Amino acid sequence: MSEHDYPELTEVAPDTEMAALDAAVPAQPAAVPPEGAVLELVERGHRLALALPVFAWPCAIGRAATADLVLTDISIAPEHVRLHRSGDGQYEIEVLDSINGIWLGKRHYSAGERCTWTPGTRLILGRGVQLALRTTAQPLAPTQRWRPFSRAQGLLTAFALVALALLAALETWLGATETGTMARQLPSMLLWLFGGLLVWSLLWSLMGKLFTGATAFWRHVCIASVGMVTTALVGKLLSASAFALSIPLLSRFDSSVAIALLVVVLWFHLRAATQVGSRTLAIAMLSLLVLGVGAKLGLQWQSQKRLGDGLYMSNLLPPQWRMAPTVPVDRFVQDTDAIRQQLQTRSQLEKDEDEDGAEEDSGLD
Numbered sequence: 149m150s151e152h153d154y155p156e157l158t159e160v161a162p163d164t165e166m167a168a169l170d171a172a173v174p175a176q177p178a179a180v181p182p183e184g185a186v187l188e189l190v191e192r193g194h195r196l197a198l199a200l201p202v203f204a205w206p207c208a209i210g211r212a213a214t215a216d217l218v219l220t221d222i223s224i225a226p227e228h229v230r231l232h233r234s235g236d237g238q239y240e241i242e243v244l245d246s247i248n249g250i251w252l253g254k255r256h257y258s259a260g261e262r263c264t265w266t267p268g269t270r271l272i273l274g275r276g277v278q279l280a281l282r283t284t285a286q287p288l289a290p291t292q293r294w295r296p297f298s299r300a301q302g303l304l305t306a307f308a309l310v311a312l313a314l315l316a317a318l319e320t321w322l323g324a325t326e327t328g329t330m331a332r333q334l335p336s337m338l339l340w341l342f343g344g345l346l347v348w349s350l351l352w353s354l355m356g357k358l359f360t361g362a363t364a365f366w367r368h369v370c371i372a373s374v375g376m377v378t379t380a381l382v383g384k385l386l387s388a389s390a391f392a393l394s395i396p397l398l399s400r401f402d403s404s405v406a407i408a409l410l411v412v413v414l415w416f417h418l419r420a421a422t423q424v425g426s427r428t429l430a431i432a433m434l435s436l437l438v439l440g441v442g443a444k445l446g447l448q449w450q451s452q453k454r455l456g457d458g459l460y461m462s463n464l465l466p467p468q469w470r471m472a473p474t475v476p477v478d479r480f481v482q483d484t485d486a487i488r489q490q491l492q493t494r495s496q497l498e499k500d501e502d503e504d505g506a507e508e509d510s511g512l513d
Contacts, residue, residue: 188280207231223274239265308373356421375413411437
């Protein structure tokens, strides 16, 4: 008997045998990574200095060389605490023979006490060594894109520095009253301008090194120089627009606009020098802006009985820039009468206040 007489034996039997073998061999479960934790040593509240994955329990923390996590702070005992993992996945801290104990949240634990450590709560050992706990089962935060100082930012910084020098030269030229004044005053003005910019950027770089571990010096130079140029140009634009369109309101609040731009610049500096969230920084800067501008306008109203400190047409511009229609003479006279009445009222109020103050002083004598 050959295989040609029974073709089904050769065509079907091999597949059937393989299926039977697959059914007999149990399926291997997928490899599951062991569950553990990561101890994170945090410096200055935000900067991560060290991360130690832990998969063997218990885990000893202290200054001794035999500890699983060795810390060098002198306020920490050789065996300060021991971290346990219970069967239900809880993490317990056993305070060993330590003088200073630990702080977990707002509660202090001394030697011999035990407590449960919930991931997300800071553990403080000794005189301020902070540890954070993160389990391996917790999802990781998305990877952030690293943006180095690019060529475009370098060109923007160079353009802003050149613009600052040109603006300083223009201000010196406009304020010159004698021949040779610009040649004498411009070098010192540029020295103060770029020297102040350098010191400002260095201070922010030191702050970034302290809180993030990176200086980002040229980034701070870019932020400061672009902010200075933007503030100067916006101020000039508001003054020119107020003159051209005959809208005094634009020039009266130019200082408030400058304060708002300064707050924006500070927000960019803080984002580059700290690890605080952008939303938290925005809320803090917005609160600072409201308080600053409100206090400034309140003091301005108290001293001069008007909002805003910029005077309309304090700088005379070329008449060709005037776009507003010409005001008739009768209306101009009426407006001057209204201004005269306001000045007289303010003068009378100041006179009454002086007389009241003199009477109070004489009464005290």
